[in-house]
Amino acid sequence: MTTFEGASRQPRGLVRHVGASWMQAPYPALVADSSGGVVEANAAATHLFPGAVSGAWLDHVVPGWLADAHRRAGEEGQPPRPVRGRHEDLTLEAHPTVGTDGDIVWWLVDDTDRLLAETALRSERERTAFLADASSRLLASLNVPRCMEVAVQLAASHLADAALLVMPAAGRRHPIAASVGGAPAEHSSARIDPSAVTGLSEALQGFPPVPSRWIDPATLPDWAVPEGFDGPAGSVVVTPLPGHGIPAGALILLRRGDHAAFDASEEVFARVFAARAGAALSAARMYAEQAGITATLMVELLPPKLHPVRGVEYAGGYRASRDTERIGGDFYDVHPGAGSDQETLAVLGDVCGKGLDAAVLTGKIRTTLQALLPLAEDHEKLLRLLNGTLLTGRHTRYATLVLASVRREGRVTRLRLTSAGHPRPLIVRRSGEVEEADTAGTLIGALPDVHARTAEVLLQPGEACLLYTDGITEAKGGPLGDVRFGTRRLREAVADCAGMPAEAVVERVQMLAAEWVGGRPHDDMAVLAISVPHSTHLTAVDGRTPGRYTT
């Protein structure tokens, strides 16, 4: 189709209806015909596109995206859609209205400010989402190296091309984690001079960060440029990780020379991120310190690992009343006598109460008993001395316990058993009979005087003796949910345990009791099995002798 210049000089079609008012409209508007010629442009449009006068070709006077949109509008069968594009430093939105004769009015809206606001909002939203995500990732693990990894990986994938996290020196070496582009972090520990990086020693001492432009990337020492970082660093940010009162470390962010340098808002954002990373690292470090202290203090309170002693097997099992704890008011111990013909003293007891307070007293009792070991010949005397110690102590709790002095004499094993207010030990015979040792006595730590009767028991090979606390027999549960486990079930449980390794006896009792209580609350539970094997056992499992087994 050919259009002659003169043919489109007069307003027609749609434009006629709109009249002249659009010519004064505050928004730029222009009319173009189906062949791509400008029919009319209002003052605002001419201001925007100076060449847009009647008869000019759109292609010559408006940006390509608008001319293209006009062409497409003519080709498509359906109503044209608004388009957006840039013109000089503006962003314009062009809304088309089609007239009956194929002319199109393009209404132009300056969109620049909205777009800028939207971009700012989007980047702000992205930063907020990143910080929220970063916080939950950083706080997920209370492990310091893991927390360092997460921090540098996040920083190297969102804030910079590479990131290094330098921790305060542990001794003379600084732990360092580094990541390039968010790749898995590399840990190292190096003797470095923090003052080699401008602002680093200040950051490690908790001084405010120096501006990025003060740091000359060319002066970075080798250790500050992680392996795999290609090309020279173009810009560097060093920011402190504020901890709980003391600096938790410093973060070094690197960008390659071909990337934009850090601007002021990015430096601020890096500090916001560093604050979160610092808080997480401090929490992890504090947790590690506390866990370390707890572990050290708890060593003496944890149930000991037991080993066979002179032809007799010992195995113990312990379950604290609360699943979050590993210690409580029940305890057991096995003390081999000094000489090879001496008795071994095994003890199992129960301090009134649960949790840490009760555990502290078990520690005291265990230590006292160890000191009194030379007096184990006479159980009653030993209990009397222990009672005296507990009465004079600041604890107001009392305890019950069982003492078992054990000596293997060839085939038979002689046991002296004394209960101090404690459930009586069970003796498992090869016949499947289960006996209660005939011993009784007063509990410890409550009365000024204590008495006890010792029972003497002989075990044949394959037979066993079971000491337990009432946490087992008092355990409430079972299929109906509120029935006590009781002594009868315990006796039935061990009746066919003759000939079993001591661990198996303990495991069986523990398992039955645990299944009995199910998920219900229960008291501390302790079991100690003393069993006499048929003359052979695996020596490797006593943990001291190397080698495989003996016959």
Next chain:
Amino acid sequence: MTQALDPPEDAAAPASAAARPPGPDSLVAARRALWHAVRDRDESRAARSVFDLLDAGADAEDVLLGVIARVQFTVGEEWAAGRLSVAAEHAATAIHDRIIAAMSHREAEARPADATPAAAVTVACVDGEWHSLPARILAEVLRLRGHRVDFLGAQVPTPHLVAHLHHTAPAAVALSSSIPTRLPAAHAAITAVQAVGIPVLAGGAAFGPDGRYARLLGADAWAPDARGAADALARGVPRPAAGAVRQTIDDLPHLADQEFTMVSRSRGQLVKNTMAALEDRLPAMRAYTEAQRERTAEDVAHIVEFLAAALYTDDSGLLTRFLDWTGDILEARGVPARVLGPALEILQDELKDFPRALRFLAEGHAALDGRGTRPTIPGTGSEA
């Protein structure tokens, strides 16, 4: 047992096989010797059958998986068939446990001290899971392959597991569970471990033969056996997004109907009501001894537990497979499987307001009805 199936005990003697590594025949022979020894509770003979094989140059992984794990499986089968008491099963397991400990000691001494360890792995059983032997075997297989392994043992409360992970930050946690009723506990452990940013490799019979429950509960990987688990760890299990804490209901939206909650919370009451109704319905029960009554109550409690597990996973198969298995166990002990029927009917009455539970119980009942009478498990006497 025939003579051919039961070669002399010295078939795997080191003297005859020292020249080349023992072949599959010697594994079979050792399996048989070990099975006989643990059945007799003879620890030293059991140890000899394993260590002679190792002395002859057998691969430790083959011995763990091809001998000990296989015999342990036989122990379970023999118990199910009513030919081994629970106590004997415990004794056998304890002997295996000690042999593995002794093997571990021996292998540790054989390992070169300067070998760089592969990734650190924590191996643990789910809270309430007492069958630790499969996890123990996995721990040893991983050690043999050079991993640094922390074996936390049976029944690890999830708070202990998480505290351990904060302390050690291993590359992965291998979580073992054999009983499907522990699946809710397994789920809690999986999400807690993942929230710390550590991936979970699930394994054990509880997760289903194809690992379907491991997937359902969002584990990062699943393996059918110890070898598979070691291979999966060698390939590397990707870390989950740390801090992405999922709630139970995110993985299992069907729990919103509260049926699992109600059934598991009122477990004791359900068992009590069922027992009372059973006595009404079956006059014979009134003559039961207290011990018999307790066994019956335990059976009912198990049905309720498996029903709860089925509700948790929204899979009726958990209940029907349990009922079918219980039917086998009962029939192996001369009790017809249909005795379970009345208990199911009473539970249907008790749970009439719970549509999912009703549907599962009906499917379970139908499965029992469809059993007919079947022969007991064929004898496996000598073949381990």
